[in-house]
Amino acid sequence: MNPSPGPDSCAALRVQVRTLTAEWRDAGRYTPRSDCWLRSFDLEFSKELASRGLIAMTYPEEFGGSGRTNVERLAVTEELLRAGAPVAAHWIGDRQIGPSILRHGSRGLQAEIVPRIAAGEAVFCLGMSEPEAGSDLASVRTTAEPAEGGWRINGHKIWTSQAHLATHIYLLARTDRSGRKHEGLTEFVVDMDADGVSVTPIVDLSGEHHFNEVRFENVLVPAHRVIGEVGGGWRQVVEQLSFERGGAERVLSSYPVLVELLAEAARRADDRELQSLLGSLVARLAVLRRLCFEVARAMDAGEAPVQQAASLKYLGNAFERDVIEALRRTGRCLDAAPDSVFGQALLASPGFGLRGGAAEVLLSLIARQEARS
Structure with a gap:
């Protein structure tokens, strides 16, 4: 089991990521976008993260990792998603392939592949x-x-x-x-x-x-x-899907839209309906972030939180779609271009509930857990 992170470690990591993303954004090296973990690809940015120890954070040091906790990794991924940063080059390898090889792969396969993921060189x-x-x-x-x-x-x-x-x-x-x-x-x-x-x-x-x-x-x-x-692939892939479904990307794919909604609510402070809607979304986000934290803690305890991750993905996908719908209801996006923050999120949204498992599959996993309880 990885030790619990110190009280200041996550805060320091968040500052580090915010500083880096602000530098790249202000220099015009990327434009924040929704669904950045799948659609915003920049190998140089991924290598920059790797050089700072912000990829393969939970991997053993002998394979190029930092030996940190999943809770600390969650702090970094939240900040990258919040910034709409170009992380697609390393996301899949870092999130699930490296951990799967470390759990089940031979020593030779670990030595061959995992350090390349950690360096931002192997794109999966x-x-x-x-x-x-x-x-x-x-x-x-x-x-x-x-x-x-x-x-x-x-x-x-x-x-x-x-x-x-x-x-x-x-x-x-x-x-x-x-x-x-x-x-x-x-x-x-x-x-x-x-x-x-x-x-x-x-x-x-x-x-x-x-x-x-x-x-x-x-x-x-x-x-x-x-x-x-x-x-033995089925047992392993079910475990691996808990890495895929249980992360902050199942909650924050449309976060840039929420930022625009917050700005609109600030301009319309007297709109009680909008304020109430925004308050509901923010409360839901707080709960979902807590679920992300609980999944990360379970992984740090050596568990494969299959049902918890399924619950997070099911609820997170609904939240992501509701954020988009909330901005649409303000009327601000009636003439939004396809490449706008809203347009990007709207076009990506049909896939939210499909990738990583459709809603029916997730509900089946959740129901099995309830039946065992």
Whole structure:
């Protein structure tokens, strides 16, 4: 278990991040935006964070980490999201792939991959969803078959954010078809420049490109690139999803919109309806931040808080959408351009409740926990 952070450590980290993001923003090196952890990619910014020990914060020092707590990491991620900073280059690798490899990967795989994540050099995308296996992740059809020196991968992934810029892909593939669909799944680390890997862009409604399709045609993956046990991927991926669902990005994707709403409320101090609405949103945000803190504390205790993370994501997604709706109701955004803070958030919002698991999946996880209580 990691020790509890000192009383001043989180405050000092917040000041450090606020200073850095203000310097980059004021120098015109980035423009704050909603959904920055998926859509705002700047490898140089990620490397700058890495040089300051603000990536891989919870990783062991021997693998380039800082040995800090998840609570301290939460303080940093909150500030980066609040600033709308360009963090997409390192977010996936830092958030879930590094921790998964540290928990389940071989010593050799840890030494090969984790220090590169910590340095901001390894850029990961997620090879989970498929055309017929989105929220029903256990239905993946991408296969991995034994081959000389490793495994041959064939299949098709979709909605893969930043695959066109990634150096590696985390891949969930089926290595055994003989059992139930939750059995026979295995996790791999695959080089994006390997022979047989191809990427096709998917352009969204705003004309923006961060989604992709990724195809694998007889891609050879070395045997040591398996994460954990062959066939044990389902248990591991469920645990990994607690890292994915339980962070501040499930609450603060639309935070720049909330900033605009706060400014509008200050201009309309006599509008009681708006003040009441804003007060409700701020109260909900306080509760959600507390949930984020509880998830981080559970992770520091060595737990995989699957149900808590599902609850946070379900409630956080609703909050993010309600923030956007609240600004729309003020009438300020009737002529908002697609690239405005409001326009960006509105176009991204349909994905809030899908990525990382649809609402029905999350409610199922929560209900199972309630049934055990």
